[in-house]
Amino acid sequence: MTALVVGAARSGIALAIHLTASGESVRVVDRKHAAELRNELAQMPPDVDLRLGNDAGVLEGVDVVYASPGVPWDSQLLNDARARGIPVSSEIDLFLKLCPGTVVGITGTNGKTTTTALTGEVLAAGDRPVIVGGNIGDTVLDRLDEITPDHWVVLELSTFQLESVERTRLHVGVILNITPDHLDRHGTFERYVDLKARAIEFAGPEDYAVLNGRDEVVRGLAERTRGQVVWFDQHQPLPPIALPGAHNMDNALAAAAVGRIAGLPDDTINQAIRSFKGVEHRLELVGEWTGVRWYNDSKATNPDAGRVAVNSFPGAPVVLIAGGYGSGFELSAWVSDVLAKTEAVILLGASAELLQAALRHHPKVLRVASLEEAVEVAAGLSRDGGVVLFSPAYKSYDMFKDYEDRGNQFKALVHKRFAA
Amino acid sequence: MSTRAREGKQPDRLLLFTTVLLCGAGLVMVASASVARAYTQYGSAFYYAERQAAWMAIGFVALFVLSRIDYHKLRPLAPAGAVVASLLMILVLVPHLGVTVNGARRWFDAGPLGTFQPSELGKLAFAVFVAYWIDKNAAQIGDFRKVFLPFAAALCGVLVLLMLQRDLGTAVVMVAIFVSVYWTAGGRFRHMALLIGGLGAGMVVVTIKEPYRFARLAAYKNPFADPLGAGFQATQSLYGLASGGWFGVGISHSIEKYGWLPEAHTDFIFAILGEETGLVGTTLVMLGFLFFGLRGYRAALRAPDRFGVGLAASITTWICFEALLNMATVTNTLPITGVPLPFFSYGGTAVATELAAVGVLLSIARSGTGSSLGRTDEAIDRWRRDRRAPVSGARSRPSVSR
Numbered sequence: 001m002t003a004l005v006v007g008a009a010r011s012g013i014a015l016a017i018h019l020t021a022s023g024e025s026v027r028v029v030d031r032k033h034a035a036e037l038r039n040e041l042a043q044m045p046p047d048v049d050l051r052l053g054n055d056a057g058v059l060e061g062v063d064v065v066y067a068s069p070g071v072p073w074d075s076q077l078l079n080d081a082r083a084r085g086i087p088v089s090s091e092i093d094l095f096l097k098l099c100p101g102t103v104v105g106i107t108g109t110n111g112k113t114t115t116t117a118l119t120g121e122v123l124a125a126g127d128r129p130v131i132v133g134g135n136i137g138d139t140v141l142d143r144l145d146e147i148t149p150d151h152w153v154v155l156e157l158s159t160f161q162l163e164s165v166e167r168t169r170l171h172v173g174v175i176l177n178i179t180p181d182h183l184d185r186h187g188t189f190e191r192y193v194d195l196k197a198r199a200i201e202f203a204g205p206e207d208y209a210v211l212n213g214r215d216e217v218v219r220g221l222a223e224r225t226r227g228q229v230v231w232f233d234q235h236q237p238l239p240p241i242a243l244p245g246a247h248n249m250d251n252a253l254a255a256a257a258v259g260r261i262a263g264l265p266d267d268t269i270n271q272a273i274r275s276f277k278g279v280e281h282r283l284e285l286v287g288e289w290t291g292v293r294w295y296n297d298s299k300a301t302n303p304d305a306g307r308v309a310v311n312s313f314p315g316a317p318v319v320l321i322a323g324g325y326g327s328g329f330e331l332s333a334w335v336s337d338v339l340a341k342t343e344a345v346i347l348l349g350a351s352a353e354l355l356q357a358a359l360r361h362h363p364k365v366l367r368v369a370s371l372e373e374a375v376e377v378a379a380g381l382s383r384d385g386g387v388v389l390f391s392p393a394y395k396s397y398d399m400f401k402d403y404e405d406r407g408n409q410f411k412a413l414v415h416k417r418f419a420a
Numbered sequence: 421m422s423t424r425a426r427e428g429k430q431p432d433r434l435l436l437f438t439t440v441l442l443c444g445a446g447l448v449m450v451a452s453a454s455v456a457r458a459y460t461q462y463g464s465a466f467y468y469a470e471r472q473a474a475w476m477a478i479g480f481v482a483l484f485v486l487s488r489i490d491y492h493k494l495r496p497l498a499p500a501g502a503v504v505a506s507l508l509m510i511l512v513l514v515p516h517l518g519v520t521v522n523g524a525r526r527w528f529d530a531g532p533l534g535t536f537q538p539s540e541l542g543k544l545a546f547a548v549f550v551a552y553w554i555d556k557n558a559a560q561i562g563d564f565r566k567v568f569l570p571f572a573a574a575l576c577g578v579l580v581l582l583m584l585q586r587d588l589g590t591a592v593v594m595v596a597i598f599v600s601v602y603w604t605a606g607g608r609f610r611h612m613a614l615l616i617g618g619l620g621a622g623m624v625v626v627t628i629k630e631p632y633r634f635a636r637l638a639a640y641k642n643p644f645a646d647p648l649g650a651g652f653q654a655t656q657s658l659y660g661l662a663s664g665g666w667f668g669v670g671i672s673h674s675i676e677k678y679g680w681l682p683e684a685h686t687d688f689i690f691a692i693l694g695e696e697t698g699l700v701g702t703t704l705v706m707l708g709f710l711f712f713g714l715r716g717y718r719a720a721l722r723a724p725d726r727f728g729v730g731l732a733a734s735i736t737t738w739i740c741f742e743a744l745l746n747m748a749t750v751t752n753t754l755p756i757t758g759v760p761l762p763f764f765s766y767g768g769t770a771v772a773t774e775l776a777a778v779g780v781l782l783s784i785a786r787s788g789t790g791s792s793l794g795r796t797d798e799a800i801d802r803w804r805r806d807r808r809a810p811v812s813g814a815r816s817r818p819s820v821s822r
Contacts, residue, residue: 216492234723237562
């Protein structure tokens with residue numbers, strides 16, 4: 001058997017290692033050249049057949065294709081493979097087929113990461129072992145060996161991953177919310193909703209669909225599942241979540257609902273939720289200096305996530321730092337929330353000019369050239385009892401490596417500013 | 421997508437069917453019970469029946485429309501609805517605007533449709549408002565000062581308006597509407613006990629101060645002590661039920677409706693029902709309301725969000741509690757409080773509002789297909805859990821493709 005792994009990044013490596021270990025001959029293809037992939041290639045198993053750059057004959061002799069999550073499901077290469085009758089699978093597809101544990105899959109436009117981490121904490125408070133993974137960071141394929149039938153496996157599932165699974169049979173499928181995002185890759189909103197619905201569509205009668213009844217689109221999905229529908233907004237009493245914002249209450253409600261499905265007592269669930277400190281780069285409290293709280297929300301890579309952050313501090317004077325790379329976003333809702341909820345806005349990045357025009361009715365909008373300058377200006381504008389919020393609402397590509405790099409730089413700059 | 425999905429959803433036909441049956445029976449009974457009064461007062465035997473039918477038609481249009489639209493559309497209208505209802509309830513107290521009947525000023529003149537009673541409309545408006553407000557403040561539901569006090573103050577404000585209209589019956593139903601929402605949102609039992617205890621004490625004071633209410637209370641203890649005075653209505657009501665026996669004297673053959681039983685077509689229509697259709701008829705109607713309650717609370721348990729849960733619970737509680745209170749009054753199980761029997765008693769605003777409320781309930785029932793694992797559903801859930809651990813089936817995964 002010859003398996004072709006498409007994409008040589010993190011999950012591509014995991015795929016290559018796993019497939020090699022299970023005795024298949026592995027070929028890896030990536031558009032990038034060897035120089036760009038030096039770090040990744042060092043981690044590849046030695047006997048992998050590498051095809052970098054453009055290689056026309058890459059599908060010759062291949063029996064099965066595995067795509068990394070970053071690869072469009074309708075890309076030319078995958079379509080060519082399908083045309084030749086070669087089965088196309090993916091890392092997450094392979095994992096779900098092999099995983100012996102009880103799988104909880106969490107998807108939604110926003111809040112996936114926090115909910116996945118929180119659900120992991122809640123389930124860990126019970127007796128059964130828990131593994132958390134998926135989109136959240138590490139790939140789960142390399143941990144397959146540890147997983148027993150007794151394990152809870154909590155997976156963050158992006159739309160890309162849901163798309164690439166043949167039959168997403170999840171024992172508990174959680175859909176948090178669905179708003180227009182990622183439309184650049186999924187085409188229409190309908191298609192996007194269809195992909196999200198895959199998290200619950202393959203459930204059997206003994207499985208669960210945990211849904212947000214408050215979200216109009218998610219509400220409509222209830223009839224697409226044969227599993228038992230649990231509306232997490234009905235959960236009572238409300239879990240004692242320490243993180244700010246209504247969206248975090250939703251995340252906590254979803255995690256608590258999964259906890260109840262697992263048969264955990266409410267006290268145990270609430271204990272786990274109470275002690276949850278949040279996820280890095282997601283409304284993360286950097287610290288408090290001279291009565292001002294500084295929040296890093298670098299993971300807000302779209303206006304919808306940005307809105308969520310802006311709305312998380314009712315009553316407090318908010319200085320917002322926003323802007324980044326990207327386009328084609330529907331801005332009107334973000335603009336009206338920013339107008340209503342912020343005292344001052346500091347803009348940077350490629351979208352700064354566009355945002356400045358959109359925010360022309362805002363009393364205080366400033367543009368800066370660097371994140372360091374933004375921190376400095378924000379420190380000058382903020383006042384006692386207030387909040388400085390770094391929630392870009394755009395992607396990070398123009399000035400940083402990724403959102404994590406962006407958030408880490410922000411935190412380092414803030415700490416440096418107040419260290420003296 | 422979502423529209424396509426929603427079109428596939430089935431309405432709760434059983435709930436709709438029960439409502440239609442109850443309304444049909446109600447219209448027959450209004451026609452029968454009001455014949456004598458309508459003929460002597462208006463020269464037309466079906467004066468009341470025609471008006472009731474017209475209001476019912478309006479009600480069914482409202483039911484149809486509201487059951488078709490997403491009940492979340494009502495959310496933004498909630499505060500305005502409560503304000504409008506309050507204003508109407510204040511305006512009705514103004515002497516030349518409101519119409520006084522039997523010493524109580526609760527109605528506006530509605531021309532050919534008879535009268536319009538704002539406090540009936542208020543029941544739906546406040547049910548929506550309280551569901552909205554409690555949902556908004558759910559995070560602090562246990563907080564005495566932030567949630568309980570404003571909640572209790574709003575309820576007391578509405579109750580004062582109702583007491584100024586001398587409408588104790590609606591006041592009691594309004595308490596049930598408010599408290600049921602508070603309860604479904606996970607409100608503290610202590611707070612509810614405090615509220616109901618305080619209101620109960622207030623009711624005692626009001627009863628002692630109003631001579632007619634005190635007389636009603638005395639008549640309740642033994643209506644036969646003064647059968648021609650304070651106990652007249654209660655005794656006539658009991659006579660009606662008694663002469664109905666098992667199978668009744670037959671529809672339209674009531675004696676009590678010929679000027680004997682006061683309010684035969686409104687608050688005491690259940691006595692005429694008992695007289696004409698007997699224990700069989702009254703039992704069927706009670707089962708109808710019981711089934712209505714089961715379907716209504718089922719919709720609440722399956723509603724997709726807290727707003728839907730609260731709203732469905734309050735509407736169901738309103739209809740069923742009112743029916744229970746009315747039947748208890750007619751059978752002299754409770755002192756006379758003056759509440760109509762939903763879908764039965766003559767009263768246009770009441771029946772139209774009730775049907776509109778059922779429309780909202782149907783909309784909630786249509787949105788919710790889920791089974792909640794919430795507190796209210798815990799008993800069922802525990803039972804299910806005892807029978808088989810919910811995830812054990814998943815753990816063994818009999819049908820997962822590998």
